[in-house]
Amino acid sequence: MNHLTSIQGTCTLVGAGPGDPDLLTFKAAKAIQAATVILVDDLVNDEVLSHARPDARIVYVGKRGGCKSTPQAFIEKLMITAVREGEHVVRLKGGDPFIFGRGGEEVEHLREAGIEAQVVNGITSGLAAVTSLQVPLTHRDRAQGVVFVTGHAKTGHGATEHPTDWKKLAAAAHEARLTLVIYMGVSGATHIQQGLLEGLPGKTPVAIIQDATLPTQRHVLSTLARMHEALADSGIGSPAIIVVGDVLKGAAAAGLEAQRFGT
Structure with a gap:
């Protein structure tokens, strides 16, 4: 069976910027507003989540140097499972997903699972x-x-x-x-x-x-x-x-x- 025919959900990697919530892009805000599941990194300002819909499921998957972190493989499994369940997933990262944000790894794993992710850039720190x-x-x-x-x-x-x-x-x-x-x-x-x-x-x-x-x-x-x-x-x-x-x-x-x- 072709994976793509059975997948109804979506996944978007979103850069939340360096910290100031006013530096969030319009495109990022729209993606957050449309999400039913948001996987949030540690360095994302909580004020950014004010754009989320009230019924969105917020999952904190902290990744911070020198601290206990959620394993990357577990995060990728969560993303893939949620998309296959029809959820609109946003992977919310501090800064930009493609500048030391491991966004490249996540896109590759999603693609291997038959999922084409979208990427919204953020201002890098x-x-x-x-x-x-x-x-x-x-x-x-x-x-x-x-x-x-x-x-x-x-x-x-x-x-x-x-x-x-x-x-x-x-x-x-x-x-x-x-x-x-x-x-x-x-x-x-x-x-x-x-x-x-x-x-x-x-x-x-x-x-x-x-x-x-x-x-x-x-x-x-x-x-x-x-x-x-x-x-x-x-x-x-x-x-x-x-x-x-x-x-x-x-x-x-x-x-x-x-x-x-x-x-």
Whole structure:
């Protein structure tokens, strides 16, 4: 039997954005309003769920670094089962489903089950974090491109044999004038700093932003040479974004003058 002929439900992966509920897209709000089942990640602001219909079933499937998480295989099983039961499923994720949100894995598993999912993009936290400092990710005079990279490589069974080579990445960023945006990097900040210093000058500006776009947002600006010290002094923890690059020389909104970065 063709799976597609028996499936009456739908599945949509929706990006809830970085935290501020006002940054939710209209398309995302419409998808949430139409859902009968919503599978919600930990980092999604509860106010986003105000768009859900009163009879929608809300299932919290927390996934947060350093905390006990719902197994990914269990989440995928829930999605597939609900769709086959005729439900309109929304998989609601913080940020964007396709930027370190494991959306690609979920789409692949759904497709293997004969289900074609829809995807609604959300504003990723790496963009929102640096924007909150009134700083761009690219700048004609300071950065010709941007790299999004995870600071938390896959571990355990099936782990990658090629973890991020921070030295090579730093050298490429220096040569090509790239901004580095590091997700999930706080716990490994010392290792990341050591690697980046092998390819980037110690005076390279760094920003670490926690809870971007939320009232609880905190941030610290420093240099690559002082990144670990600045992070420890600030008390900032996860979830946070680390931004590295000369675009931060324009961080006047943070109350720091460019001279602090050695210009």
